[in-house]
Amino acid sequence: MRVIGLMSGTSYDAIDAAAADLDLDGDCLTLTPLGLISRGYDEGLRSRLAAALPPADTTLAEVCRLDTEIGRAFAAAAVEADRELCDGQAELVASHGQTVYHWVADGQVHGTLQIGRPAWIAEATGLPVVADFRPRDIAAGGQGAPLVSLVDRMWLRGRPGAPAALNLGGIANITAPDGTAFDTGPANALLDAAVSEATDGRLAYDADGDLAARGAVHEPLLARLLAEPYYALPAPKTTGKELFHLPYLRTALRGFEALAPEDVVATLTLLTARTVADAVRSVRATEVIASGGGTRNPALMAALRAELGGGVALRTSDELGMPSAAKEAYAFAVLGFLTLHGLPGTDPVSTGARHASVLGSLTPGRPGAPWPRPVRASEGPVRLVVDGVGHGGR
Structure with missing residues (x-):
């Protein structure tokens, strides 16, 4: 499956769009990197985002405007990645969105907010979009972060030492x-x-x-x-x-x-x-x-x-073999792939949740787009190989 992972981190300087071919064979998921496109936010939009982040005050009206405009920016990055990196053959977009607040009190995470409405991405690309990854783990008592830990564990499994x-x-x-x-x-x-x-x-x-x-x-x-x-x-x-x-x-x-x-x-x-x-x-x-x-x-x-x-x-x-600049975007491509196949995207050891969860929400693509066959959790991957660069072991 050809998947585009979209990511903008806590530096909120750019949207990274990484494309990958993902192939699940038994307990092994192979990721073939297809490239990265990184597009900086429009300076006006970035300035408004910075001005709205805590501890600054903002309004619901401005949050709505930012949600829409960031969603459009993510959609433009996805369209470009599909065209330039996937030859128009992408099948799924996994969008982390832009974190604007992570509600932590007394060591417990109570909520989180990522904006960049996925409907704009689905409308622009015609593809299904998995987004809003973090809240499900928080609802299960977890920290909602770092979500890339499951991908890290699969990727480094079998590597010598610690x-x-x-x-x-x-x-x-x-x-x-x-x-x-x-x-x-x-x-x-x-x-x-x-x-x-x-x-x-x-x-x-x-x-x-x-x-x-x-x-x-x-x-x-x-x-x-x-x-x-x-x-x-x-x-x-x-x-x-x-x-x-x-x-x-x-x-x-x-x-x-x-x-x-x-x-x-x-x-x-x-x-x-x-x-x-x-x-x-x-x-x-x-x-x-x-x-x-x-x-x-x-x-x-x-x-x-x-x-x-x-x-x-x-x-x-x-x-x-994992491009450093694109690693988090590739990780969310993997998490989106797992969600679409009905597989958990968290490890309770990593986030502190009560149990593993299938993450995110799904926005359908164009009418009639096919859905993959769900995979039983017992059939899910335990190893990640990056373009043939693996470490063996289980």
Whole structure:
């Protein structure tokens, strides 16, 4: 089955559309990458989205407008991916949507909201669309994140040692060797906020880690940031820009206003590396397979490698055949495929839910479009092979 996975993460800088051929044979699901299209949000839309996110106030009218306009933007990306990557032969779209709020209180997730109405995608492509993945796991008592953990476990199954999968987006999340999964804290969220603030919005992120490389870590600021209670919470746990946002950073910087922007960015880079490395050590991983935008930041990767030390190997998912920039979009393509076949897309070990769940809601495509035969849960995949790059074992 040819599936398009759509993803926009907590950095909300672009919509990634990754296309894959997915073939289920017994307990093995083979993913053949067909390519990635990444399209930035229109600057006006991105600015309005940023202005509506917590802790800012917004209105239901603006939420409705954003839901519609982001849905149209996702639809345009899906149409382009079908045309350019699938030769018009795509059979399914799996859309994560754009997270705007993750309701966490006292360590429990009570709700989540992803916008980007899937009806716009179904109308534009004529294809069935699986969307709204997270709420079902939350309804079953889970964190609703990180949902890619099931895909990580299938993909890394049989790999030697104790591998952990790491995603460095706006927020960093990890899938541990035993299947435990959680958000470690900010990856790029505070870094991006600091860079944008320091440059009056001219720069959105620390390109190539240049600012961090020119700065020096400020230990008192680092100590203040590391005192954040979230880091001490037990897994499973999730967080987002509801906590790690620009006002949070401004509060942390009180009394340190004289710090050069480069020093702030260097300190935040080490904060990410330190909290990720602490999480890796806590799950006793011997290898970290990293993906996401943070892997393109040499300063962050160098800091993480130094924090991990020589006993833990750090490599990117590209080295294992999974394109780093597209990994989350491919993961949601897999989750959409599982949903369409009636198969669970969560692992309770990872999210803390009471049971595994079939995820998402389904928006039908054009009239008369065929539906796949549901597969019994016992027939579902336990291994994921990426274009012939597998690790053996079960």
